[in-house]
Amino acid sequence: MTLTDDVRQKLSRVSTATLATALFKRGLRNQFIQDVRPLNTNLPNMVGPAYTLRYIPAREDLNPLSVFQDRNHPQRVAVDQCPDGAVMVIDSRKDARAASAGSILLTRLSQRGAAGVVTDGGFRDSPEIARMNMPAYHHRPSAPTNLTLHQALDINVPIGCGDVAVFPGDIMVGDAEGVIVIPAHIAAxxxxxxxxxxxxxxxxxxxxxxxxxxxxxxxxxxxxxxxxxxxxxxxxxxx
Incomplete structure (x- = not known):
């Protein structure tokens, strides 16, 4: 399903709590991403289709700092190709000991027109990210580079984020309390x-x-x- 302007506008006016109840009526009990919080609670609701990035545990021989010299590095490619209006959702295995991304990458996401970003890990440069106009959700601040613990692997595949299954194209809605995932086919x-x-x-x-x-x-x-x-x-x- 394509997220229409009408559906996007409606979802921007409702809370994740109300959406959780509407989903529960349809038998969906586990759609609220656990332990994820907004860096800026004063922004409007985040609404957009999921565009995903999956991390696996880093292995030292495959994850030196030099991997960022590769123009095809999955983290960089994902950020640089995230569609306008989408929400980047990052599977960081609920591990905030190393950052999922930092302010420069999220600035690029914002400039590309992303509707927001969610990780079940942490962001570095969180004070700068909190001042952006793009909604960002994470577990807690984390200064170390992602390479110390995370290896970016897959782009736009089904992932788990905060104990919730997220499929590409699922509709993500975030408010001052957190983020909920709506299967695209029932979003309207x-x-x-x-x-x-x-x-x-x-x-x-x-x-x-x-x-x-x-x-x-x-x-x-x-x-x-x-x-x-x-x-x-x-x-x-x-x-």
Whole structure:
């Protein structure tokens, strides 16, 4: 599925928590990437199809600093070919002892128009990355070069990131809490449901702030609550 502007815009307006519930309704329990946090919580939602890079454990005889002289080094090629609007997702085996990338590579990603970057490892130069306008998610800062522990191997193949399977083209959504993975073929329907769920949660919040009980309201089980919600939506032009 191609990520349309309409679906991208809808997903930019909903939370990963709401998306997690919408996915759970479809039997998908493990889509939230574990132990990954945003470097800048003030940026808008990250939304884009996954473009992946896989690391394996580095072997000393194959991973000296000189490998970066190879113009076909997978890490460099992946960064330089990441499509406009995509999210680069890096499988660093949940190992943040060495960096997955640093500010220069992520600057290149940003200049190419990437929608964001996610690793279950760590980034070096994290203060500089935090000041970028491109969303970036990692486990924690890590100064050593990736070569000390990671060997870049495969580009745009199925990977694991933070205990979640990520396939190329899956739709990645990140907010101030973290990152969730939506299978591409259900992204449009999940986006539509998440928008409706968000509206209802806004309505519920207003009602609870007025002193209303959550019983029958959240989750919605009372007919009166449904009637009240429909009226609330109409008053705001969302009918």
């Amino acid at each position: 329907e999940v986006a539509d449901e998440a928008i409706e769920m968000t509206l209802y949660e806004d309505f519920v919040t207003e009602e609870v702030e007025k002193g209303r009980s959550i019983i029958g309201l959240y989750p919605l089980t009372d007919a009166q609550a449904k009637t009240d919600f429909d009226s609330w939506k109409k008053s705001r032009g969302n009918s």
